[in-house]
Amino acid sequence: MLVFGPAVCLPAPAAATVGSTCNSKLPAQAHDTLDQIDSGGPFSFPQDGDVFANKGRVLPKQATGYYHEYTVVTPGSSDRGSRRIITGQATREDYYTTGRDNSFEKIDFSC
Template sequence: MGVAVSAVLIGVAGLSASPVQARDFLAPSLTATISTAQLPPQGRSMLTLIYQGGPFRHDKDGVVFGNRERLLPAGSTRAYYREYTVRTPGVRSRGARRIVCGGLQPAAPDACFYTDDHYASFRKIVP
């Protein structure tokens, strides 16, 4: 974003110059994709479980994902997105990999997204 545009946003909208707030102000664009075949094996397994409705290994799997970073398209309800852990071999914690799916029916999502950096970026999962 150019300096002049930043100054206008700061002056008009009362925003600070921090990149996080500037990013939140702008509509997100999600152009990166990943095919199901490109997912790690654990991601493909989790995607299968999502469509089967579980069972899930972690208590937090299937909980509402708030999309507070606004990196995903806006959902139709507050509970539109749900997150699922993609196991990382050799890591004892849940790790950073997740699949986040949106839709009104968790076992029949409208779209799913993969992140391997704990929500810093997402790629839409395509067939």
């Protein structure tokens, strides 16, 4: 038995985007994470440094293992939260995400 009902319109998922942000505009915790990355650790969480799979294909397409993710501590959060720095293999190829809206911002270190 097939049952048909009224059509339901669902909102489209948020569009994936890569923007840019000035290094000076990042939260203090992101600067702490960048410092940890530059010094090779120690890191805040054991998952820091894991391969970022880029499953949503938001960042430029690269081979698996090209991107790595690091936690940006969220004050007041009892877990890792959703903020991350994603690093690519090129020098200063770093992205910041709040984990919302499937968006990433390439960090501009010149401002």
